[in-house]
Amino acid sequence: MKTVYIGLLGCGNIGSGVTKLLAEMRAEWRENYQVDPVVKAILVRDLSKQRPEYVDTSLLTDDKDRVLMDPEIRYVVECLGGEHPSADWMCEALRAGKHVVTANKMALALHWRELHDASESGRASLYFEAAVGGAMPIIKILHDSLQANRIDRLTAIINGTTNYLLTRMTEEGLDYQDVLKDAQALGLAEPDPTADVEGEDAMYKLSILSSLAFHRHLPVTDIEREGMTHITQDDIRNAEELGYRIKLLAHATNTAEGMDAYVSPMLVPAHHPLASVQGAFNAVFLHGHACGDMMIYGRGAGSAPTAGAMMSDLINAILQTADDRAPQASARENEAPAVMLKDRVSAFYIRLSAQDTTGVLAQVAASLSERQIGVKALLQPVERATEGAQITILTHPASEKNVRAAIAAFDKRAVRVMNVLRVEASDL
Amino acid sequence: MKTVYIGLLGCGNIGSGVTKLLAEMRAEWRENYQVDPVVKAILVRDLSKQRPEYVDTSLLTDDKDRVLMDPEIRYVVECLGGEHPSADWMCEALRAGKHVVTANKMALALHWRELHDASESGRASLYFEAAVGGAMPIIKILHDSLQANRIDRLTAIINGTTNYLLTRMTEEGLDYQDVLKDAQALGLAEPDPTADVEGEDAMYKLSILSSLAFHRHLPVTDIEREGMTHITQDDIRNAEELGYRIKLLAHATNTAEGMDAYVSPMLVPAHHPLASVQGAFNAVFLHGHACGDMMIYGRGAGSAPTAGAMMSDLINAILQTADDRAPQASARENEAPAVMLKDRVSAFYIRLSAQDTTGVLAQVAASLSERQIGVKALLQPVERATEGAQITILTHPASEKNVRAAIAAFDKRAVRVMNVLRVEASDL
Numbered sequence: 001m002k003t004v005y006i007g008l009l010g011c012g013n014i015g016s017g018v019t020k021l022l023a024e025m026r027a028e029w030r031e032n033y034q035v036d037p038v039v040k041a042i043l044v045r046d047l048s049k050q051r052p053e054y055v056d057t058s059l060l061t062d063d064k065d066r067v068l069m070d071p072e073i074r075y076v077v078e079c080l081g082g083e084h085p086s087a088d089w090m091c092e093a094l095r096a097g098k099h100v101v102t103a104n105k106m107a108l109a110l111h112w113r114e115l116h117d118a119s120e121s122g123r124a125s126l127y128f129e130a131a132v133g134g135a136m137p138i139i140k141i142l143h144d145s146l147q148a149n150r151i152d153r154l155t156a157i158i159n160g161t162t163n164y165l166l167t168r169m170t171e172e173g174l175d176y177q178d179v180l181k182d183a184q185a186l187g188l189a190e191p192d193p194t195a196d197v198e199g200e201d202a203m204y205k206l207s208i209l210s211s212l213a214f215h216r217h218l219p220v221t222d223i224e225r226e227g228m229t230h231i232t233q234d235d236i237r238n239a240e241e242l243g244y245r246i247k248l249l250a251h252a253t254n255t256a257e258g259m260d261a262y263v264s265p266m267l268v269p270a271h272h273p274l275a276s277v278q279g280a281f282n283a284v285f286l287h288g289h290a291c292g293d294m295m296i297y298g299r300g301a302g303s304a305p306t307a308g309a310m311m312s313d314l315i316n317a318i319l320q321t322a323d324d325r326a327p328q329a330s331a332r333e334n335e336a337p338a339v340m341l342k343d344r345v346s347a348f349y350i351r352l353s354a355q356d357t358t359g360v361l362a363q364v365a366a367s368l369s370e371r372q373i374g375v376k377a378l379l380q381p382v383e384r385a386t387e388g389a390q391i392t393i394l395t396h397p398a399s400e401k402n403v404r405a406a407i408a409a410f411d412k413r414a415v416r417v418m419n420v421l422r423v424e425a426s427d428l
Numbered sequence: 429m430k431t432v433y434i435g436l437l438g439c440g441n442i443g444s445g446v447t448k449l450l451a452e453m454r455a456e457w458r459e460n461y462q463v464d465p466v467v468k469a470i471l472v473r474d475l476s477k478q479r480p481e482y483v484d485t486s487l488l489t490d491d492k493d494r495v496l497m498d499p500e501i502r503y504v505v506e507c508l509g510g511e512h513p514s515a516d517w518m519c520e521a522l523r524a525g526k527h528v529v530t531a532n533k534m535a536l537a538l539h540w541r542e543l544h545d546a547s548e549s550g551r552a553s554l555y556f557e558a559a560v561g562g563a564m565p566i567i568k569i570l571h572d573s574l575q576a577n578r579i580d581r582l583t584a585i586i587n588g589t590t591n592y593l594l595t596r597m598t599e600e601g602l603d604y605q606d607v608l609k610d611a612q613a614l615g616l617a618e619p620d621p622t623a624d625v626e627g628e629d630a631m632y633k634l635s636i637l638s639s640l641a642f643h644r645h646l647p648v649t650d651i652e653r654e655g656m657t658h659i660t661q662d663d664i665r666n667a668e669e670l671g672y673r674i675k676l677l678a679h680a681t682n683t684a685e686g687m688d689a690y691v692s693p694m695l696v697p698a699h700h701p702l703a704s705v706q707g708a709f710n711a712v713f714l715h716g717h718a719c720g721d722m723m724i725y726g727r728g729a730g731s732a733p734t735a736g737a738m739m740s741d742l743i744n745a746i747l748q749t750a751d752d753r754a755p756q757a758s759a760r761e762n763e764a765p766a767v768m769l770k771d772r773v774s775a776f777y778i779r780l781s782a783q784d785t786t787g788v789l790a791q792v793a794a795s796l797s798e799r800q801i802g803v804k805a806l807l808q809p810v811e812r813a814t815e816g817a818q819i820t821i822l823t824h825p826a827s828e829k830n831v832r833a834a835i836a837a838f839d840k841r842a843v844r845v846m847n848v849l850r851v852e853a854s855d856l
Contacts, residue, residue, distance in 0.1 A: 135718065137569055144744070273701065273704045278699070290732065294563060294724075295724070297722065297725065298720070298721065298723070299720040305719060308718040312574075
């Protein structure tokens with residue numbers, strides 16, 4: 001039996017959940033792994049704050065060095081969240097040779113290189129399964145199972161809140177604002193939903209996934225980002241009629257020409273496995289040269305899956321290092337900065353509103369064809385008095401620059417551009 | 429740089445593919461892992477047989493001990509296939525402390541316990557990612573990532589051939605025999621398709637997956653098995669009208685009352701993620717107490733994904749054992765035999781043919797209701813002169829014993845039972 005000492009940074013929802021789970025799993029770990037996990041110190045900001053009864057208050061401290069400087073503590077579980085001081089303290093722990101477990105996607109995405117360097121200099125590992133995809137072991141799969149693959153493409157639903165909102169908008173015909181209020185009342189969306197609905201959360205996660213998948217750091221500043229608050233029932237119905245569903249996707253490609261990454265609402269073909277991802281579920285769809293198309297699907301974030309994934313990381317960290325093995329390999333990362341594509345090819349969905357539809361259609365068609373943009377489908381439902389006629393165009397794949405230029409050239413007095421969305425066009 | 433010596437059992441399609449891939453990856457492994465993989469001996473039956481030009485014929489031998497008895501060879505890749513002598517030689521290698529990589533689902537499923545015991549006695553690991561699900565890392569996920577979960581349910585599409593046949597039958601309205609001929613011409617089905625279409629292949633794979641997921645060996649003799657050759661266009665169209673797709677599923681549950689396992693064609697709700705698994709793709713859908721629902725989806729077997737998965741296993745074996753770590757843990761397996769359920773609860777699809785539909789319907793409804801079997805939906809299309817009227821019934825979940833008894837009690841002179849299929853009824 002080997003006793004391992006663990007330090008916690010933070011004791012909020014996740015931190016106290018971790019102490020509870022650790023106490024519950026202690027007997028099992030002792031029996032199955034001959035490991036006795038002991039929490040030695042828990043860093044908190046406010047010693048006088050009331051804690052759940054299962055937190056041993058004698059372990060609480062407001063001195064970070066009781067966790068970061070204690071040589072007996074070999075494992076640090078970071079449960080503070082946010083960028084600072086989490087990132088700094090994780091670096092400090094790693095440099096001191098302590099293995100770190102975290103779910104902090106923001107600190108990871110924004111300080112990837114520093115954490116990586118700290119991990120190398122301290123010969124300690126950083127585990128972050130819980131940062132992306134809740135209960136899905138996507139980080140481990142990218143790390144361990146797909147080394148024989150060159151992954152060139154990754155498309156993911158990695159924000160449960162927005163997928164929940166879009167699912168209910170699709171299934172119940174409700175508007176964004178109404179579903180949002182409901183989701184907030186149910187605790188499924190934050191009082192301030194910005195980070196989710198504007199795609200920031202998905203952006204951090206995409207940075208982490210891409211950096212692992214492509215073996216090259218993809219900073220968040222290289223990720224184009226568009227939220228989903230402008231999606232209306234008209235878009236959802238049009239998409240349905242054309243054979244698609246609207247999803248907020250995080251998408252990244254890595255080819256010989258360069259990398260490309262964005263978070264945006266997209267039309268997904270109804271028969272595509274990503275289209276069947278409903279509610280708060282997450283999924284990562286990827287393509288590798290050896291494995292071909294692959295998808296992993298599972299429950300997204302949530303306190304139980306998050307704490308569970310952290311426990312799984314912790315026992316992996318303990319078993320990996322029980323005999324002082326080298327840290328989790330990330331040595332293969334290419335340090336040259338990512339070269340980003342200047343343009344991309346995508347099919348587009350364009351929804352327009354106009355009074356004189358015949359004339360407008362001619363003008364719009366001309367503007368598209370001048371720029372070699374083919375029209376794949378056109379929807380023109382019965383006119384509605386209030387907002388003129390709607391015209392919806394689905395293009396063939398084309399240069400995004402050309403599509404944006406064509407749209408910019410539409411005659412603004414005759415036609416209003418209501419929405420422009422990319423179309424997921426993998427050839428499944 | 430550490431030189432590792434590898435022995436191959438067999439040099440057919442997979443074996444020669446492995447030697448080719450190893451040669452291709454040698455530079456990368458040397459650079460990334462400081463490991464130099466050297467094939468030292470290749471066991472073949474017939475030394476005089478012509479081999480591909482990339483096979484070094486000086487390594488060929490027909491003496492198994494050149495592989496199994498050479499103390500320098502620490503890694504054995506089994507590429508013989510079939511039950512014997514593969515299983516025996518793998519046991520021998522493991523007992524001699526050699527780590528073994530295999531894709532042989534039949535030998536694994538039929539000799540699970542012996543292989544397990546040999547692995548323990550030789551303190552050597554057995555790697556078999558390639559045996560189930562081709563390129564999907566499902567074995568590794570069950571082994572490494574889901575330890576914190578008690579998995580209670582597993583439903584999988586794990587035979588690419590039958591899923592390809594059913595997909596084409598569904599999409600093109602073709603009959604089984606026609607699609608089969610086509611698939612055979614394309615090399616997607618064997619000249620003798622029995623092992624695939626009768627569910628034997630899926631049965632071996634289900635035995636392996638369940639044994640890992642439930643930490644208790646599920647022998648193939650405990651798996652009920654039904655093939656898919658009796659599925660007709662009528663069934664596929666009826667299922668579609670009721671909102672389902674027909675898939676050949678491998679299904680296993682593990683609850684406090686006992687285990688249950690079967691391979692059979694089933695109706696899957698159209699919105700279920702498994703319904704979107706098309707063509708030769710595979711998917712494993714599972715439920716764990718901590719992770720909830722999870723699915724992994726990917727390309728099924730095929731020589732490239734199989735050899736790729738074996739390479740991935742081999743490098744994992746080498747990195748795991750580079751410093752003589754303990755073998756891959758399977759210590760948690762419960763050795764008590766599985767207690768199988770005597771009955772199961774499932775919804776059923778029942779397709780009948782009758783002349784006098786009104787009278788028959790009354791009799792059938794009475795027989796079902798006597799046994800507390802609720803009818804959820806009923807289809808009765810326009811009569812066709814040739815085979816009388818079709819009646820299709822979808823029941824609510826009920827005791828399978830009761831459903832079978834009710835069907836057995838139908839009046840055989842008035843009604844013909846055309847097909848009876850289970851319905852996948854997870855509450856997604």
